């Protein structure tokens with residue numbers, strides 16, 4: 238199965254971590270800016286509503302003072318119609334607060350009215366405001382009501398008492414909420430392109446100012462903002478308006494009338510700058526993000542490089558040069574360094590063990606000479622290198638009898654004795670190999686003649702050395718030559734064997750040299766006086 242490389246994994250992890258960190262930062266900024274925009278809009282609406290409510294309140298109080306002043310001016314009595322009319326005219330005209338003004342006697346009959354074209358002088362004023370003023374005989378600001386001419390009206394009145402304290406009537410003015418006057422200028426035109434607007438409700442939850450004229454006079458129930466403001470509370474909250482639009486509303490009561498001023502802005506319009514802001518943040522982050530990713534890439538390469546090199550080299554651990562390559566890997570941090578030493582230690586042990594196993598697999602345990610596998614391994618090399626060689630096949634004479642007479646153990650010792658003799662006459666490049674009771678001596682780059690001489694030396698030397706049996710043993714030898722090239726090595730070994738058998742047949746304790754290929758073999762032995 239294909240496995241992902243650590244450098245890519247670390248790079249991916251680092252990029253994922255950086256991306257996650259950036260995303261979290263970006264999201265946190267987004268949330269913070271969003272909350273800030275919303276709370277700023279809520280606060281701005283609250284302040285605005287409070288300011289307007291306060292202004293309206295101040296206006297009402299000022300108007301009430303004006304009416305009170307007019308009432309005091311008429312405390313001498315309402316007997317002079319010209320004076321009454323002049324006072325009513327002054328009241329209506331001086332501050333543009335009232336759309337109409339009246340002076341009414343104690344029976345409720347109008348003594349003077351402005352503007353004059355109203356033509357009501359002499360009639361009894363039957364409006365809600367008028368009735369309340371007459372009945373309560375105290376300064377009043379009426380609740381908004383619908384007048385006889387279908388105007389939404391607020392009536393502000395002040396009683397007139399004579400010098401003796403007797404009730405003479407009242408003087409007051411009507412403010413038509415939908416028509417031009419100071420209050421309308423103050424409260425009536427507050428809406429913007431972005432969907433922000435302002436409305437005013439009276440104590441009965443009735444709209445008295447609204448950008449949508451169709452909604453004026455509508456009574457609104459279940460709106461938490463209106464509920465709070467008519468309770469006299471000031472504040473701000475997020476609310477869904479009657480059109481289902483998510484709004485940020487600020488509200489404040491008008492103390493003198495109990496009305497509520499509500500200023501609100503759609504959440505969507507409030508958050509509109511957010512997209513631009515976030516884009517700006519992103520643009521400012523980008524110059525840092527690109528170098529950050531490059532640094533991450535460079536760091537991940539730095540961290541992974543030694544591990545990668547160790548992994549690639551360790552994959553070819555069986556190569557002779559792998560150990561040296563691993564040693565040269567620059568492991569600059571603790572874990573990689575420990576890993577390198579562990580791999581080196583493991584490889585050292587493995588190579589040593591393999592070497593030992595290899596050696597054991599080609600060695601005869603009894604004599605320490607090569608075994609058949611060792612023989613074939615060396616012959617394969619010599620064949621590949623076309624190393625010509627001579628082979629001397631040596632066999633202890635009547636070895637079976639040695640075993641029978643002295644036992645297997647002594648037989649083994651005799652074999653070891655022969656091995657020692659043969660080792661003592663061999664050179665460093667020669668190969669000694671035991672195959673059962675036969676020992677081969679392979680002599681590279683050695684002529685047949687030379688090999689014959691060495692075999693003879695061995696035979697004579699053995700015959701004069703006391704063997705582990707306590708007496709002397711003799712050996713026979715067969716010699717053959719492999720010239721290299723296309724000649725068969727198996728054939729050469731067989732010719733050495735044949736020569737050995739010939740030496741046995743001819744009486745043992747002798748050396749027979751197999752002539753190169755077809756020639757007669759030559760026997761040398763004690764009968765020739767060697």
Ligand SMILES: Nc1nc2c(ncn2[C@@H]2O[C@H](COP(=O)(O)OP(=O)(O)OP(=O)(O)O)[C@@H](O)[C@H]2O)c(=O)[nH]1
Nearest residue numbers: 632633634635636637638640645646648649673674
């Ligand atoms: N002690 C011992 N004896 C072995 C070993 N390998 C083979 N032999 C014995 O060697 C004997 C055969 O050797 P040969 O060389 O044929 O000896 P032989 O026939 O008595 O003598 P020749 O006719 O002179 O060859 C048998 O008795 C084997 O049991 C060994 O590793 N240790």
